[in-house]
Amino acid sequence: MTAVVRLKNIVKDYGRYRALDSVTCDIGPGVTGLLGPNGAGKSTLIKVLMGLVRVTSGTGEVLGIPLGSDFRSTRARIGYMAEDDCYIPGLTGVEMVQFAARLSGLPKIEALRRSHEILDFCGAEQERYREVDGYSTGMRQKLKFAQAIVHDPDLLILDEPTAGLDPEEREQMLSRIQVLSQRAGKAVLVSTHILPDVREVCDNAVILVSGKVRLVQSLDVLKKPSAPVYHVRFTGEHSTFLDRARQDGVRWEVEENGTVALDGLDAGNVHLVWDWARETGTAVRSLTPTRNTLEQMFMDAVRDAGDAGER
Numbered sequence: 001m002t003a004v005v006r007l008k009n010i011v012k013d014y015g016r017y018r019a020l021d022s023v024t025c026d027i028g029p030g031v032t033g034l035l036g037p038n039g040a041g042k043s044t045l046i047k048v049l050m051g052l053v054r055v056t057s058g059t060g061e062v063l064g065i066p067l068g069s070d071f072r073s074t075r076a077r078i079g080y081m082a083e084d085d086c087y088i089p090g091l092t093g094v095e096m097v098q099f100a101a102r103l104s105g106l107p108k109i110e111a112l113r114r115s116h117e118i119l120d121f122c123g124a125e126q127e128r129y130r131e132v133d134g135y136s137t138g139m140r141q142k143l144k145f146a147q148a149i150v151h152d153p154d155l156l157i158l159d160e161p162t163a164g165l166d167p168e169e170r171e172q173m174l175s176r177i178q179v180l181s182q183r184a185g186k187a188v189l190v191s192t193h194i195l196p197d198v199r200e201v202c203d204n205a206v207i208l209v210s211g212k213v214r215l216v217q218s219l220d221v222l223k224k225p226s227a228p229v230y231h232v233r234f235t236g237e238h239s240t241f242l243d244r245a246r247q248d249g250v251r252w253e254v255e256e257n258g259t260v261a262l263d264g265l266d267a268g269n270v271h272l273v274w275d276w277a278r279e280t281g282t283a284v285r286s287l288t289p290t291r292n293t294l295e296q297m298f299m300d301a302v303r304d305a306g307d308a309g310e311r
């Protein structure tokens with residue numbers, strides 16, 4: 001993998017507060033999800049990549065350019081879609097995109113031509129001629145996305161690109177991200193809280209918790225359902241139930257909190273749990289399918305950080 005971003009032991013302190021703590025990771029081509037709870041350091045990491053904040057220590061490179069060296073060149077090759085609205089009141093949509101294109105150095109006519117082309121790609125119809133002040137959330141997201149890609153950057157950094165979108169708009173946004181990655185070869189970093197978006201569109205995920213990288217993993221691995229698949233809690237005695245499950249070839253493991261993890265069941269034969277309970281007179285308090293791996297890893301990473309009493 002040729003890394004688009006390489007980070008080694010990046011530390012960022014805001015005064016006495018450590019927002020990034022020895023962050024080491026490579027981000028490759030394709031779409032990478034940057035996940036983490038509020039305050040995890042995602043925005044700070046994005047600011048580091050864009051050269052908007054200076055790191056306290058550590059080294060790295062973005063698109064082959066060392067961090068801290070030539071941020072003008074780096075930024076010219078990054079497209080950034082901020083989470084917050086960023087528009088100039090009174091301008092129309094196409095004027096806003098043209099403005100972004102002009103800022104990135106395109107001549108006026110070329111900037112206008114390119115803006116229309118990108119707004120077409122973003123599915124913005126006649127709304128492009130209306131003032132942005134009156135835009136719906138969906139249209140504002142399209143506009144920010146158009147501004148981020150109008151200069152044809154190599155790396156796209158998108159902060160919560162589907163926030164506030166209805167299901168249809170969300171699908172369209174995710175599909176545009178995929179088109180840019182797969183057909184135009186753009187590297188994309190998507191910062192989000194929305195795990196289904198990551199599952200749908202990302203090739204890799206980086207989980208950041210309390211300023212530390214907790215996981216860097218490919219979605220091929222994360223999408224595989226984890227085993228065991230079902231967790232059962234009982235009220236009272238349940239050893240005969242477990243013996244019965246074993247007779248049917250189902251393995252089980254008792255976890256620390258007393259929950260039993262049953263391996264070898266799926267949606268097609270999970271009804272056996274109720275059959276065994278009836279046969280053996282066992283009271284089942286709850287039966288829960290295990291979360292898929294991405295959700296599980298995310299929850300585990302957040303919980304582990306909490307257990308360690310970090311921040």
Ligand SMILES: Nc1ncnc2c1ncn2[C@@H]1O[C@H](COP(=O)(O)OP(=O)(O)OP(=O)(O)O)[C@@H](O)[C@H]1O
Nearest residue numbers: 014017018019036037038039040041042043044045
């Ligand atoms: N300029 C700053 N000065 C002091 N502390 C800051 C500054 N910017 C961010 N922080 C703190 O650093 C931590 C990480 O913030 P950051 O915005 O990077 O997290 P985040 O993962 O993007 O969170 P969110 O998802 O809520 O936007 C937070 O606790 C935040 O309060």
